[in-house]
Amino acid sequence: DKVWTIEDFEIKDCLGNGKYGYVYRAVEKETKALVAIKLINKKIIEQYDFHDQLKNEIEIHSRIM
Numbered sequence: 001d002k003v004w005t006i007e008d009f010e011i012k013d014c015l016g017n018g019k020y021g022y023v024y025r026a027v028e029k030e031t032k033a034l035v036a037i038k039l040i041n042k043k044i045i046e047q048y049d050f051h052d053q054l055k056n057e058i059e060i061h062s063r064i065m
Helices: 042-047 051-064
Strands: 009-017 021-028 034-040
Touching: 009 034, 034 042
Parallel strands: none
Antiparallel strands: 009 021, 021 034
């Protein structure tokens, strides 16, 4: 399985923001695939104890692919 880093993407415009981060349009450099990347603010996760909510969101998104 491929493990990506932020360097694998060209970040474009901001699509919006949510409870604990911002979502950006991005292009995967190798395949030119258009994707959405959520940048999460770790301080907010810890301050408001959103660990379980974040874990659930990751689980849901992993099933979409």
